[in-house]
Amino acid sequence: MTAHLLDAHLVVDRGGFRLDVPLRVAAGEVVALLGPNGAGKTTALRALAGLQPLTAGHVTVDGTDLDRPDRRAFTATERRSVGVVFQDYLLFPHLTALDNVAFGPRRHGADRRSARETARAWLDRVGLAEHAHRRPRQLSGGQAQRVALARALAVAPALLLLDEPLAALDARTRLDTRAELHRHLAAHPGATVLVTHDPLDALVLADRLVIVEGGRVVQEGDAASVTARPRTDYVARLVGLNLHRGRAEGHGVRVADGLVLTVADRLDGDAFVAFRPSAVALHPARPDGSPRNTWPATVAGVQRHGDNLRVQLDGPITVAADVTPAAVAALRLVPGQRVWAAVKAAETHAYPAV
């Protein structure tokens, strides 16, 4: 294991809420803290920046303890080598884009002229050289985001922190900005921590995902392993999988009373079974003569989902099924309708829930 540029254990107690997140990020690595609203992601980011003192644990950057409550050591935000891109950017409204970016270098001891030179170079890198003399309110959302990124990077921070960097943008701008942000994050030599509730942002921008729910890490890993093996309903929903927990014995996993799903994998003990909504087939009557997993279900709702329709099913297990509009018409799928659901064993993925 290489030495981590950022080594942190963030513990913050705040009125009934406890954040307890261990976090290690290598130089050049981008880690996304992904989680639902109120999971404590922003608190974690603020703790890293020194805007929220830790209750316990530590924040160590490049071998230096920045925050260590047990030794009563705390480094003020302005003395940390951090750059933060805030959710609504917080560009200083009274300064031009150039002076916003030059603000950091200036505070780090550069004279006015070289600070502006640095700022100009950064604005150039984010493609905003010609907007250098505009005020923040004269910039579009995407431009403001890029100025905010340039401002954070202009101090060459060891630790770059981004709080929902794309959340304030409209869909079209987000697409372009995401691609560009990816380029800049990949070029950043320091450690990067990105907070987001958008799985796409996390998958595109991050090398590694840390899923936080209720102040704790519930899953961690690279995009492929997290999407293939979700461990909570939240992650399963994010990556669009049906996820059920049960007890495995060989090729069977008991996921509910009276329902044992046959799976391709072979394992024993507590296990997860995941399958795509498109793997679920619906039948008006019990399909016979097939090695499929089948169970009776009731249609709870039908929604548009891309070109298909997503059918929410109640029954022994709650499942989402993606079917074509033609199938919905043929089966007369309306809420309350009883159907049979079927999933091939080969379409399931089972893994230990330890």
Added chain:
Amino acid sequence: MTVAGTGTPTARRRPAIGVRGRAGGVPVALLLPALLGLVFLVLPLAGLLARTPWSTLPQRLAEPGVLTALRLSLLTATLATLLCLVLGVPLAWLLARVEFPGRRLVRALVTVPLVLPPVVGGVALLLVFGRRGLLGGWLDSTFGITLPFTTTGVVLAEAFVAMPFLVIAVEGALRGADRRYEEAAATLGAGRWTTFTHVTVPLVAPGLAAGAVLCWARALGEFGATITFAGNYPGRTQTMPLAVYLALETDVQSAVVLSLILLVVSVAILAGLRDRWITAP
């Protein structure tokens, strides 16, 4: 703003939502005193304009006594405002940003000069800064500084009365400012003082300016505390309001001219304040 009705408003329907409709909704018991109140406020100003000796105005304005009083007034009000800024802005910052025991008491104390009769303020200043006052005696014997009945005394008296206006305005602006900008400044390496000067102050600049203008206007019109603490020496402590009062006993027309000048200055301030900060979008 638009009338939420069916169809487009026609020419016939328009008067119904116009003057008659509105006046019909206002009880006479409110309308009458409201108009009387307006007349009461405007009439004296109109009287001042009506009695102004317009033909001899240029000569009277050029009288050395007038110019001296005006210059002294502008100078002391400006110095008092500067003093208020230097002391009042940090005080406002402390009240807005630092949790400390007794903060409510401090805020109440700051506003006392607002409700205190200015003459009482003047007496209080004499008791502290007078030659035999609590601090005055020490200042006199140690540094040879005498404050009462000097131009500096005028500045002190005006600042004492006007500072609450500034502190309250700036504290309000500071509370309204988004503190996350200060956090953003900290992440960029700015210490608290730099953040204050480079981020906080520019952010609250409109409130700061409004407070300073109010403070200046109050200082310009100060009478009670000034005459009590600084006396009425032409050229040294006789400001415009004092000159108006004195002139009224000897030469009414002169008093009218001096009053007119103060009125013009006040209206100019009001206009400036309205345009730039009060009705700003």
